[in-house]
Amino acid sequence: MNIPANSIDVEIHGNFVDGCEIEAGSGEMLDVRNPATGDVIARIPSSTAADIDRAMKSARSAFEGRAWGGMDIRARAKLVNRLADAFEANLESLYRLETLNNGRPVNETRAQLSRLPDFFRYFAGLALSRRDAVIPVEGSYLNYTLRTPIGIVANCTPFNHPLMILCKSLAAVLASGCVTVVKPSEYTPLTTLKLARIFTDAGLPPGVFNVVLGLGHSAGKMLAEHPDIDKLVLTGGTEAGRIAGAAAAKVFAHQTMELGGKTPVLVFDDYDIDRAVNYAAFGAFIGAGQTCICASRHLVQASIYDEFVAKLKAKAESIRIGDPSDSTTQLGPVISARQRDRVMSYCGVGREQGARLITGGRTPKIPGHENGYFVEPTVFADVKSDMRIFQEEVFGPFTSVTPFTDEADALRLANDSPFGLAAAVRTRDVARAHRVAAQVKAGIVWINDHHRLDPASPWGGVGDSGVGRECGTESFDDHFHVKSVMVATHDAPFDWYGDTTGQRRLN
16 A cells, blocks of 8 residues: 555644634745655744634634533434544545655554544543542531533644544543634644644534644744633643643633653563564654654663673664655654654763664655655664663664663663653563552653553653643543532531621631
């Protein structure tokens, strides 16, 4: 199955507001490129403050209007399930477009996007099954809670998983009765726009799902600091998270942010080494390593270290790099020339600081795609914890290998990082697996696996990897205000000031 690189002509897009695409105010346009060829495939607006305001007003009107704000919970859940069906019906066109736009091999995009309709079905189920609480309190009182949707969710999404990361938030937004204004990455806006059209055609009321386009430091910043947002969801770099988080805090918006990562993988000598290497390659090179949970730090027990390094070298060199539209391709390009150059700069840093380059570190030329942003799978060994390639996020097909002596040494190395998004453990010792999972600094831990998620399983990090959780009941519950209602069920007379000295409690 091949998709010709030039199968989509250059398209001109506007923002998606009130159920349709509209022109932005500035007239300034940005190029969207196919990272496998460097060719321009679309042009999008650089949104202004007025454009952001227009989208926010549309969202507020939808939130307060009868068509969405007045919709019954069961009707909304039914609609969200219908949206999942519409998503599923359009899967082939969506994964082809995502491959064209972000350069991931078509087999990866197909496998990833096929999971996403279930996120909407899961949250639709939560909307139907979640109950407000009745709280036992002292005295003759009935205390219960009411939950009301929080309002407008501003969502800034990244280039690496455009639809998956959007849908982790969007499913909870829609099922809870909230509305959203999404600012996708300027590199990968096309599938977000397409999904907005698909959902509108499937019956989603106008204004519930708006899309504004532009650069992160302008449109994204204006969205994050807009005074009318009620919740900010952002996936991106740690510094971008600090800036956006500070802006959103000024209006006391709720926040969920998945930020940087430097995932440690702890490989113990009781685990099958070939299987460990296969997981290492998957964790490090899937998505061209452009994932926040990239297996970027392999910590390997000294007794199997040399064999692990040799086998990982062979595995990395066997990976087929090429046209991402070709179903035989296993590694596509990184997203941009800038990102390619960043990865290559870390190759230089690794050499300068004394790490041993095992394989990779070059930019291959792919026939017919000579201007694409390709980087070879790159492995550095003998990496020490004070080296920059151990500490800093590279965000490319790039991983390091470091030896450890025992469990305590492995944990010391794993936790020597400001990040804490994910970690992985490879061992057949059940007790050790649980000990390490409990002590490693991470919001997500995989034991004898990697990069697995489920709509029911909370996703998020600690430290410089962000705050809050997506997926699961944790995410759903954070889309509501909780109101406590206290009802006196007694008929006892009350007059505090009639006999103040005889009163036994004030509250």
